[in-house]
Amino acid sequence: MKVLLAALFAEGLLVIASLVLQKIFGLQFNWNATLNSALLGVALTIPPLAINHILWGYSQQHQGSIYYRFSQEVIIPLCRHITWQTAIVIAVLSGVCEELFFRGALNSICLLCLSPIAACLVTSFLFAAIHFLGSFKRYGAMVPLYTAMGAYLWVAHYISESLTTVAVLHGVYNFIVIMLVKRSLITTPRPTQQ
Numbered sequence: 001m002k003v004l005l006a007a008l009f010a011e012g013l014l015v016i017a018s019l020v021l022q023k024i025f026g027l028q029f030n031w032n033a034t035l036n037s038a039l040l041g042v043a044l045t046i047p048p049l050a051i052n053h054i055l056w057g058y059s060q061q062h063q064g065s066i067y068y069r070f071s072q073e074v075i076i077p078l079c080r081h082i083t084w085q086t087a088i089v090i091a092v093l094s095g096v097c098e099e100l101f102f103r104g105a106l107n108s109i110c111l112l113c114l115s116p117i118a119a120c121l122v123t124s125f126l127f128a129a130i131h132f133l134g135s136f137k138r139y140g141a142m143v144p145l146y147t148a149m150g151a152y153l154w155v156a157h158y159i160s161e162s163l164t165t166v167a168v169l170h171g172v173y174n175f176i177v178i179m180l181v182k183r184s185l186i187t188t189p190r191p192t193q194q
Helices: 002-025 035-043 046-061 066-080 084-113 116-130 136-160 163-187
Strands: none
Touching: 002 084, 035 136, 035 163, 046 066, 046 136, 046 163, 066 136, 066 163, 084 116, 084 136, 084 163, 116 136, 136 163
């Protein structure tokens, strides 16, 4: 329940910020909410899921890596207490709210004064950085990976011209990763304390 409340609060703040920025700057958000946009979002989850799978395997072999530490200290404990119903809510919230803010409001503002490449870099870095507020010192080495994911989402939005595509991509990716981690927790016994 704490995870759900935290998600509602954080994602709600992003929606409020997006709506305020929309009002101030007169922004238009292109959802292009079609079945094709949604299906494209689902299809575009394949590359980041494949990369995540590779990184997960790498981290299991390199237990001194930041990815392993982050997985063990943040991802696994978080996923352990999430039901599939809560995972759906979190996936929808993160997909819609984060994409409304980062690829919608923030990107639109950046494109007013920056080149597309600069807008991609700025919004992708900020997307990554916000995920580590309060834990940057401990997990800051994860920022390049999250920045790369932000850039992937940015390119998907830029090419599709649809917030629906990236919201679906982001949400489906998050849901599948949560479910895969939960599945690995069931099939892999916990290490015993000695």
